[in-house]
Amino acid sequence: METNTRKVEVPVLAELFSRNETAEYLFWVGSAGAFDDRYKKVTRAFVKVLTFLGVDYAVLGTEESSSGDVARRAGNEMLFQMQALMNIELLRNYGVKKVITCDPHVYNTFKNEYPDLGADFEVIHHSQFLSKMIEDGKLKLSPDIFRGKKLTYHDPCYLGRANGEYKAPRRIIESTHAELVEMKRNKSFALCCGAGGSQMFKEAEKGNKEVFIERTEDALETGAEMIVTACPYCMVMITDGLKYKNKNEEITNIDLAELVALSLNL
Amino acid sequence: MIKQILFVLALVLTLGIFAWTVNRLAAIFSLTKAAFPVRDIGQRIRLTLQVALGQSKILRRPVVGSMHALVWWGFLFILIGSIEMVIDGIAGTERILGNLGVVYDVIIALGDLFALLIALLILAFLFRRVFMHIKRFSGSEMTPHSHVDAKIALTLILFLMITLLGMNTFYILDASQSGHEVVGCYPVSRLLSGWFGGVTGQTAHTLHEINWWGHILGIFFFANYLPYSKHFHVFVSVPNVFLSNLAPLGKMTTMANITKEVKLMMDPDAAFVETTEDEPVERFGVCDVEDITWKHYLDSLACTQCGRCTSVCPANLTGKLLSPRKIVMNVRERMKEKGLKMIQNGKEWSDEKALLGDYVTAEELWACTTCNACARECPVNINQPAIILEMRRFLVMEQSAAPGELNQIFSNIENNGAPWQFSQEDRMQWAEELYMNQPVS
Numbered sequence: 001m002e003t004n005t006r007k008v009e010v011p012v013l014a015e016l017f018s019r020n021e022t023a024e025y026l027f028w029v030g031s032a033g034a035f036d037d038r039y040k041k042v043t044r045a046f047v048k049v050l051t052f053l054g055v056d057y058a059v060l061g062t063e064e065s066s067s068g069d070v071a072r073r074a075g076n077e078m079l080f081q082m083q084a085l086m087n088i089e090l091l092r093n094y095g096v097k098k099v100i101t102c103d104p105h106v107y108n109t110f111k112n113e114y115p116d117l118g119a120d121f122e123v124i125h126h127s128q129f130l131s132k133m134i135e136d137g138k139l140k141l142s143p144d145i146f147r148g149k150k151l152t153y154h155d156p157c158y159l160g161r162a163n164g165e166y167k168a169p170r171r172i173i174e175s176t177h178a179e180l181v182e183m184k185r186n187k188s189f190a191l192c193c194g195a196g197g198s199q200m201f202k203e204a205e206k207g208n209k210e211v212f213i214e215r216t217e218d219a220l221e222t223g224a225e226m227i228v229t230a231c232p233y234c235m236v237m238i239t240d241g242l243k244y245k246n247k248n249e250e251i252t253n254i255d256l257a258e259l260v261a262l263s264l265n266l
Numbered sequence: 267m268i269k270q271i272l273f274v275l276a277l278v279l280t281l282g283i284f285a286w287t288v289n290r291l292a293a294i295f296s297l298t299k300a301a302f303p304v305r306d307i308g309q310r311i312r313l314t315l316q317v318a319l320g321q322s323k324i325l326r327r328p329v330v331g332s333m334h335a336l337v338w339w340g341f342l343f344i345l346i347g348s349i350e351m352v353i354d355g356i357a358g359t360e361r362i363l364g365n366l367g368v369v370y371d372v373i374i375a376l377g378d379l380f381a382l383l384i385a386l387l388i389l390a391f392l393f394r395r396v397f398m399h400i401k402r403f404s405g406s407e408m409t410p411h412s413h414v415d416a417k418i419a420l421t422l423i424l425f426l427m428i429t430l431l432g433m434n435t436f437y438i439l440d441a442s443q444s445g446h447e448v449v450g451c452y453p454v455s456r457l458l459s460g461w462f463g464g465v466t467g468q469t470a471h472t473l474h475e476i477n478w479w480g481h482i483l484g485i486f487f488f489a490n491y492l493p494y495s496k497h498f499h500v501f502v503s504v505p506n507v508f509l510s511n512l513a514p515l516g517k518m519t520t521m522a523n524i525t526k527e528v529k530l531m532m533d534p535d536a537a538f539v540e541t542t543e544d545e546p547v548e549r550f551g552v553c554d555v556e557d558i559t560w561k562h563y564l565d566s567l568a569c570t571q572c573g574r575c576t577s578v579c580p581a582n583l584t585g586k587l588l589s590p591r592k593i594v595m596n597v598r599e600r601m602k603e604k605g606l607k608m609i610q611n612g613k614e615w616s617d618e619k620a621l622l623g624d625y626v627t628a629e630e631l632w633a634c635t636t637c638n639a640c641a642r643e644c645p646v647n648i649n650q651p652a653i654i655l656e657m658r659r660f661l662v663m664e665q666s667a668a669p670g671e672l673n674q675i676f677s678n679i680e681n682n683g684a685p686w687q688f689s690q691e692d693r694m695q696w697a698e699e700l701y702m703n704q705p706v707s
Contacts, residue, residue: 033696035692047697070685074672077663081524082532083679197635202632202669205581205632207633
């Protein structure tokens, strides 16, 4: 199929607002999505998919701030609540009703924790959004790009165990016609990547192994050529694990949004 | 008549000691703080049926899980027989529930079958404990005392099952040889009574009495041993499941006292509002007994030290100091140690020690990834991360003792709204020069 290249303009909510416009969805990019070099690619991929689907969305841009999740799990409830109350106020002023995010930590704190502080909006993880689009027939992935490829999926703790979402990511992978091979520890039994609970930002305590290496070994055991994740922290950890195992040349680590963008040839 | 008097004396003594022990443990609840309101009774009943009665979480390990489930389901049938024994003992009757007819036959037959099955399963459990190396039965918190405790509990159950079968067997022989009707149906003991066919009338009667007394006194002893044992879960696990925190595992509790402070800080008008000075100053997080909620304490009483939590903990699996089981055990130990003293000597009593620091170290707490694998695995719905995170809150907000890297991310979030040191102004850089393919239509 022939393609043209087009520039993607990302709508910013403040600008829409100044024109008396609004958007159906707020895409919460998250700090990792905005600043982590690897995860910026995921953000870009997801925005391409949103554009492809013609979704009415906008981002907060420079008005966005930390969800406070990391601070909360690191014990700093004061800082968490300051961030949360600020974010809730901002979203309320914009009349935001639905939020999409690629980050399960943001998803979890928005969905389960912000309501205690007065938040009143629906939160959707991008895996759920994409899976729903596939289910509704609005998103058709090419069956050829990943057909015959072996993929494994790493369940992020805050999407899986914390919120019980195991199906949506798998539905997306299956609709690429790839072969999904499960790790020995999967779904509610999945092993953490090692980055949750603020571990991402500190040295691990003394031990005999890094958690991310243990988890990468689970993934490598499956013989998959691609490890699919759905969380910015998991992405960093598994990427490090592949490098540590010298497998980063042969095995790739991609996010669900990238998987979808690739199978749409975006 | 003498038998009845002796029985009632034994029963009163048992209940008396039990009441005293439980009262002591329960009094500690008066020191605990509020956790969450207990609502949604319907959902709680469903959860209890599923997790406690149905053993849904213990069956996540299918082999050893079904072994436990069979012991538990068998226990429920045998319990009915035990209640009958108490009635018989007081009233001087024999097999009083026999009037129930077929229902009785079924219950007693199942109890009889399960007695044999449980005895075999307990032997298997003892074999695992003594001869097999099961990783989750080791760890720094598993002291020699813990191992002995586990073996005593198993041995007592084995004793109860053997005396139950003995009681049934010699009951059949006693009744049939003295020309009475055998009440109830006994698939296993009927077979055993055939093997003991040579036992004569009087001996059968005596052996029946010995096993009857052995069984019931065994139960009485066991009931009073349990509150001092990890095996207390026999009493506490079902209530603990019923009183579970129903929120998703990922939800941390919102500290209302912090919300108040933050709102004061954020609202410029509030600065001029006079604050009431009489309110007691509340500590943030958990440091010791006085900060523990009733749910943390109940969790600690329900813990059987099975170690499923620790066996799935990513930190523990990779050799870190953290063991969720240890934290829960520490809570129980400390609540008993300091809690009882506080009840005796007043809430100001102190031994210059604290749960945080003397029992649980910061190194353990900072190793947690909050992945909730432990809580997901716990067969009795203990929430280990809840306690760990409350102690982190104390470390950070009361002691400013976060690891240096975390202090750095706190100031990054405060200054530029992200854990990384990037300017908020750069939050849209990812969107620059973004191109995509578009099919030519």
